[in-house]
Amino acid sequence: xxxxxxxxxxxxxxxxxxxxxxxxxxxxxxxxxxxxxxxxxxxxxxxxxxxxxxxxxxxxxxxxxxxxxxxxxxxxxxxxxxxxxxxxxxxxxxxxxxxxxxxxxxxxxxxxxxxxxxxxxxxxxxxxxxxxxxxxxxxxxxxxxxxxxxxxxxxxxxxxxxxxxxxxxxxxxxxxxxxxxxxxxxxxxxxxxxxxxxxxxxxxxxxxxxxxxxxxxxxxxxxxxxxxxxxxxxxxxxxxxxxxxxxxxxxxxxxxxxxxxxxxxxxxxxxxxxxxxxxxxxxxxxxxxxxxxxxxxxxxxxxxxxxxxxxxxxxxxxxxxxxxxxxxxxxxxxxxxxxxxxxxxxxxxxxxxxxxxxxxxxxxxxxxxxxxxxxxxxxxxxxxxxxxxxxxxxxxxxxxxxx
Amino acid sequence: xxxxxxxxxxxxxxxxxxxxxxxxxxxxxxxxxxxxxxxxxxxxxxxxxxxxxxxxxxxxxxxxxxxxxxxxxxxxxxxxxxxxxxxxxxxxxxxxxxxxxxxxxxxxxxxxxxxxxxxxxxxxxxxxxxxxxxxxxxxxxxxxxxxxxxxxxxxxxxxxxxxxxxxxxxxxxxxxxxxxxxxxxxxxxxxxxxxxxxxxxxxxxxxxxxxxxxxxxxxxxxxxxxxxxxxxxxxxxxxxxxxxxxxxxxxxxxxxxxxxxxxxxxxxxxxxxxxxxxxxxxxxxxxxxxxxxxxxxxxxxxxxxxxxxxxxxxxxxxxxxxxxxxxxxxxxxxxxxxxxxxxxxxxxxxxxxxxxxxxxxxxxxxxxxxxxxxxxxxxxxxxxxxxxxxxxxxxxxxxxxxxxxxxxxxxxxxxxxxxxxxxxxxxxxxxxxxxxxxxxxxxxxxxxxxxxxxxxxxxxxxxxxxxxxxxxxxxxxxxxxxxxxxxxxxxxxxxxxxx
Numbered sequence: 001x002x003x004x005x006x007x008x009x010x011x012x013x014x015x016x017x018x019x020x021x022x023x024x025x026x027x028x029x030x031x032x033x034x035x036x037x038x039x040x041x042x043x044x045x046x047x048x049x050x051x052x053x054x055x056x057x058x059x060x061x062x063x064x065x066x067x068x069x070x071x072x073x074x075x076x077x078x079x080x081x082x083x084x085x086x087x088x089x090x091x092x093x094x095x096x097x098x099x100x101x102x103x104x105x106x107x108x109x110x111x112x113x114x115x116x117x118x119x120x121x122x123x124x125x126x127x128x129x130x131x132x133x134x135x136x137x138x139x140x141x142x143x144x145x146x147x148x149x150x151x152x153x154x155x156x157x158x159x160x161x162x163x164x165x166x167x168x169x170x171x172x173x174x175x176x177x178x179x180x181x182x183x184x185x186x187x188x189x190x191x192x193x194x195x196x197x198x199x200x201x202x203x204x205x206x207x208x209x210x211x212x213x214x215x216x217x218x219x220x221x222x223x224x225x226x227x228x229x230x231x232x233x234x235x236x237x238x239x240x241x242x243x244x245x246x247x248x249x250x251x252x253x254x255x256x257x258x259x260x261x262x263x264x265x266x267x268x269x270x271x272x273x274x275x276x277x278x279x280x281x282x283x284x285x286x287x288x289x290x291x292x293x294x295x296x297x298x299x300x301x302x303x304x305x306x307x308x309x310x311x312x313x314x315x316x317x318x319x320x321x322x323x324x325x326x327x328x329x330x331x332x333x334x335x336x337x338x339x340x341x342x343x344x345x346x347x348x349x350x351x352x353x354x355x356x357x358x359x360x361x362x363x364x365x366x367x368x369x370x371x372x373x374x375x376x377x378x379x380x381x382x383x384x385x386x387x388x389x390x391x392x393x394x395x396x397x398x399x400x401x402x403x
Numbered sequence: 404x405x406x407x408x409x410x411x412x413x414x415x416x417x418x419x420x421x422x423x424x425x426x427x428x429x430x431x432x433x434x435x436x437x438x439x440x441x442x443x444x445x446x447x448x449x450x451x452x453x454x455x456x457x458x459x460x461x462x463x464x465x466x467x468x469x470x471x472x473x474x475x476x477x478x479x480x481x482x483x484x485x486x487x488x489x490x491x492x493x494x495x496x497x498x499x500x501x502x503x504x505x506x507x508x509x510x511x512x513x514x515x516x517x518x519x520x521x522x523x524x525x526x527x528x529x530x531x532x533x534x535x536x537x538x539x540x541x542x543x544x545x546x547x548x549x550x551x552x553x554x555x556x557x558x559x560x561x562x563x564x565x566x567x568x569x570x571x572x573x574x575x576x577x578x579x580x581x582x583x584x585x586x587x588x589x590x591x592x593x594x595x596x597x598x599x600x601x602x603x604x605x606x607x608x609x610x611x612x613x614x615x616x617x618x619x620x621x622x623x624x625x626x627x628x629x630x631x632x633x634x635x636x637x638x639x640x641x642x643x644x645x646x647x648x649x650x651x652x653x654x655x656x657x658x659x660x661x662x663x664x665x666x667x668x669x670x671x672x673x674x675x676x677x678x679x680x681x682x683x684x685x686x687x688x689x690x691x692x693x694x695x696x697x698x699x700x701x702x703x704x705x706x707x708x709x710x711x712x713x714x715x716x717x718x719x720x721x722x723x724x725x726x727x728x729x730x731x732x733x734x735x736x737x738x739x740x741x742x743x744x745x746x747x748x749x750x751x752x753x754x755x756x757x758x759x760x761x762x763x764x765x766x767x768x769x770x771x772x773x774x775x776x777x778x779x780x781x782x783x784x785x786x787x788x789x790x791x792x793x794x795x796x797x798x799x800x801x802x803x804x805x806x807x808x809x810x811x812x813x814x815x816x817x818x819x820x821x822x823x824x825x826x827x828x829x830x831x832x833x834x835x836x837x838x839x840x841x842x843x844x845x846x847x848x849x850x851x852x853x854x855x856x857x858x859x860x861x862x863x864x865x866x867x868x869x870x871x872x873x874x875x876x877x878x879x880x881x882x883x884x885x886x887x888x889x890x891x892x893x894x895x896x897x898x899x900x901x902x
Contacts, residue, residue: 039447040736052451067813070585070602074814077599105592106599149861155589177860179587179853182735183728184673190726191541193861206727210749284454288743 025086025264026060026271034082034090036075038068042203042290046120046252047091049284053275058267060087071157072096073106080109084257086264089117094250095158097307102319103327104156111304112332112384113258115265118272118296123200123251125162125244126225127217128208130189130196138216138226141172141196148195150174151185156322162244163198164321166219169232169240189213200248202291220245239314239351246307251293253300269297309333311350312389328397330386335379335401342374345396347385356385357393364398377401407530410761414769420463424766427467428773434468435475435487438803439608439810442472442488446736450743458744459762465740466720466763467770469733470522473676473712474774477514481705482507482630482788483800484619485612485807490676490712492611493684496839497697497704499619504700505631507789508640511782512647513702515775517658517709520651522771524662525714526764529670529721536670540722543671546866548854550875552847555678557879558685559840560886564698567890570840573831577844580605584849588856600816607677608811610845612804613824618832620800621825623793630789630796644782650702651710657687657703658710665711669718672730677846679715680708685843689882698837717767724748724760 031054035047044066051062067075072093079090098104100111129135133148141148150167152160155178167174174195180188186207188194196213197204201221207213218225219241228241254272256265275281276294285292295303309331310318319325329349336353337346346355358365358374365372367381381403387396414420434445446465453461476487481498494514501510532539543551556574563570583594584604595601623630651658661683668679687707688697697704719730727748729735741748752760788796808821831838858866867876 038732039444040732040739044447045739048447048450065813068603069812069814070599074599074602105597106602154585154587156585175860177857179857179860182672182732186728187541187672187726188544188861191544193544206747206749210727210751212726287454287745288739 026058026267029060029087031058031060031062031086032065032082032088033062034075034079034088035064035066036068036072036079036090036092037066039066043091043093043252045288045290049281049288049290050120050254050272050275053278053281054271056278057274058271070106071099071154073099073104077106077108079255080114080257082257084115084259084261086256086260086268089254089256089268091252091254093158094247094253095161097247097250097304098158098161098318098322099156101308101310101315101329102322103330110258112308114255114304115258115260116297116301116304117254117256117265117268118276118294119250119254119300120252120276120294121202121291122220122249122293123202123291124218124220124248125166125198126201126204126215126219126221127166127198127228128189128196128204128213129216130192130194130213131211132189132192133195135195135216136214138231141174141216142170142231144173147173147175149177149193151180151188151194151197152176152178153181154178159199161318161322162247165240165244165318166198166228168317168321169234169237169244170228171233171237186212200251202289220248236313236317239311240317243307243310243314243318246303250300250303250307253304265297272296305332309348309350311352312354313352314350315389328386328388330384332382332384335377335381335383338377338379342377345377347383354387354394356387356396358399359395363396365401366399367401367403372401378403406757407761410758411765413758414463414762414765419460420766421769423460423464424467424770424773427464428471428770428777431468431471431770432475432478432774432778435472435491436478438479438485438487438612438807441476442469442733443736445469445472446733446740450740453740453744456744458741458746459759461744462741462746462759462763463766465737466766467773469737470713470716470767470770471518471774473709473716474515474518474522474771474778476712477518477705477709478511478785479803481510481514482785483616483796483803485616485800485803486608488676489607489611490680490708490715492607492615492677492842493680493708493839494705495611495615496684497699497701499615500698500700501702501705502630502789503632505789506643506700507631508643508782508786509647509650509702510700510705511778511786512644513650513705514647514709515644515778515782516648516651517706518713519771519775520658521662521665521710522713522716522774523768524659524710525666525669525717526767526771528663528666528714529717530764532666532670532721536721536725539667540670540672540726542871544871545854545857545861546869546872547875548671548673549851549858550867550872550879551674551682552678552851552854554875554879554882555682555685555847556843556851557882557886558682558689559843560883561685561689561694562697562837562839562843564695564837566837569836573836573838574840574844577841578848579844580610581845581848582852587849587853598816600812600814603812604849605820605845606808606812606817607842607846609808609817609821610824611842612808613821614828614831614838614841616800616804617821617825618828620797620804621829622832624797627793629792641783644779644786647702651706654703654706657690658706660690661686661707661710662714665714666718668711669715669730670721672719672722672728674850675731676712676715678850679711681839681843681846683707683711684839689886698839713771717764720763720767724752724756724763725750 076092082088152163185197215225219228331349381401383401434440476491479485480491480494484499486492498510559574687703719734722730723734808817
């Protein structure tokens with residue numbers, strides 16, 4: 001009870017800083033900001049900082065609610081299941097895009113359906129080599145005859161997936177040792193047990209500044225470190241690198257549940273934008289040493305949508321990299337052609353052109369929410385298509401179309 | 404040396420720093436004493452208030468708050484058998500029986516003295532370690548983590564009390580439950596039955612509440628009366644508290660050893676406070692001449708974990724400051740706050756920031772001593788609670804337990820888990836099976852498993868042939884041998900008496 005009281009008092013104190021930008025709907029209301037990790041750490045820091053300035057620009061009280069568990073999945077599930085009244089928003093790991101592509105167990109949200117508010121940062125990935133490893137540059141690593149060891153977080157985590165993807169793209173001679181959480185990988189590099197690590201540039205910066213390691217390869221960055229793009233030799237590798245780069249652009253996402261009324265989404269987006277361009281927020285972020293590189297609303301929705309639409313080949317690579325089973329692929333894309341009375345359709349899955357045979361009995365088709373026959377499919381309709389790339393003729397299981 | 408003294412003077416002669424510490428200490432005690440809150444949440448909630456403070460002032464404020472959390476955490480452990488924080492759980496095993504015996508004051512005094520002395524010895528030990536910090540921290544790799552966890556697991560035998568068989572069964576059951584989680588190596592679900600809250604494993608605080616708090620409260624309800632079972636009105640007095648504080652000095656050898664063990668475990672990132680206090684508790688039992696008193700209210704059982712969980716604070720501060728690698732999850736949050744305040748942890752600290760380092764070390768000492776004073780003023784009032792009628796205290800403690808189980812992970816499912824483990828706890832208590840081995844298994848199982856995977860990944864199956872590992876193996880074998888030797892000797896003595 002005392003806790004609750006204390007939180008309320010704290011909230012009231014913070015609430016006093018509200019200004020005249022306040023909107024009619026949000027005035028005096030409480031917005032819950034779900035953070036999919038425990039208190040402390042990057043996501044929590046960003047949410048608490050942005051939350052304070054959302055209060056100022058929204059006129060509502062913002063309450064941070066930490067819902068950790070299952071590598072951000074519990075928090076994202078909770079957000080998806082929240083009432084879409086514009087009073088709940090949330091932030092979680094971009095790595096959940098991988099989780100959705102691979103249809104990981106436990107995922108009960110659809111990132112395509114979230115009402116996207118914005119993102120606060122870009123967090124480009126880098127490959128760091130520990131000083132103790134004796135390796136100085138990427139070329140040293142590439143020239144190795146015997147494999148060296150790289151640390152990652154647990155299997156299935158974003159860090160693990162990134163590392164495996166990079167290994168596959170650049171054909172790196174490394175052995176991945178998972179299970180290093182927090183800063184354990186950095187300590188292992190200092191002891192010389194582990195040669196290197198792939199991680200976000202901002203979180204490895206102090207490690208490198210302190211002289212314990214060097215940045216050997218960057219995936220998107222300011223050009224001071226060799227770019228992965230310049231080292232990649234295959235077409236497949238290039239595709240993977242650009243995927244990892246695209247993911248990294250989408251750091252510190254914020255979304256509202258699907259079905260949140262559009263006017264409230266618009267207000268949330270406006271307040272989010274006002275908060276992230278607020279000079280005081282930028283000054284605070286600088287003090288906290290956290291980068292701010294925002295994008296808003298539809299831009300973020302499009303980036304997320306693009307990241308989810310992948311070709312069967314890329315999905316197979318991701319699945320292969322993390323030892324997961326490649327399953328059905330779901331993409332949301334316009335129908336490019338419909339032939340033979342809806343029996344044959346063509347659409348894009350990532351950068352691959354897919355021709356699929358629609359079954360009259362097995363494919364479940366809806367148009368604008370009502371069940372429909374394949375004859376009614378028309379080119380240009382935007383459809384969410386789930387198909388099995390291993391099956392004969394890419395037969396879709398479900399097609400939800402609009403138009 | 405000059406710097407050491409001058410920073411000491413800076414701390415104690417500055418009214419603003421002392422004032423901030425006086426403000427921070429009660430807040431820290433509060434966050435420790437309410438189950439489920441803890442120091443991490445404390446720091447997170449206080450960060451907005453240090454925005455714009457002087458770097459040193461802000462750091463002193465947050466560190467002082469964080470340093471005394473476990474001093475407060477022992478209050479509900481001793482009085483109600485409900486741990487304030489995870490690392491205070493070991494204090495229940497002997498602290499709560501002491502309260503039942505009418506010695507709540509003495510237990511609180513011992514915990515208080517142990518926390519204070521542990522905090523100070525931890526800080527002094529670390530000051531002495533400064534020159535050899537790097538080699539010591541880096542000497543511990545996953546192989547040593549695995550063996551250290553194994554060493555802790557052998558304490559199951561020592562903590563089994565009269566029946567080794569029962570202890571092993573309970574301990575193995577704890578180990579078994581520690582496998583409920585995502586496999587750290589392959590990411591596959593293990594015994595989670597598609598329930599997401601089990602992906603991160605069985606929550607230790609919930610397990611402790613279920614095994615200790617719930618059965619004790621049911622026992623109290625069935626028995627009637629108050630927590631303290633003394634028939635004579637052994638009224639609580641300040642003399643009792645002082646007696647407890649003196650106990651810390653009566654067992655000074657133990658206090659010193661557990662402070663140092665706690666500080667070293669704190670210094671090695673990755674082992675955590677739960678492991679520190681249970682390993683120190685196990686050490687107290689093992690090194691005692693009369694191990695059978697433990698679990699019945701032995702004051703050493705309060706002293707050992709309480710020294711450890713305060714001395715480890717200083718331990719984990721050092722790698723945080725000098726490598727920028729936090730020694731614990733609490734320190735990770737403090738590290739973020741330090742950066743925000745403009746203090747840049749890293750090796751450069753040794754060259755340019757030594758004054759800050761000393762000020763922070765002294766802050767640890769002074770805030771631990773301040774906590775003793777603040778606590779001493781409040782202890783008599785707290786101590787009276789164990790004489791309150793059970794009917795009034797049970798609803799309060801049960802509510803606190805449910806709240807703690809919920810807050811520790813913010814998952815309602817933990818409340819169901821609490822009930823299930825509560826039933827198990829009632830069964831264990833009724834049939835006099837030892838309960839601490841269960842927690843040992845649950846706490847150390849994941850550390851052992853995770854580091855075994857990592858050690859195998861790095862060195863392959865011959866990882867234990869390294870010199871440090873062989874030394875640890877010798878320690879484990881020695882500890883098991885000592886246990887059996889002592890049992891045999893005891894049995895021989897008992898036979899003599901029989902004759």
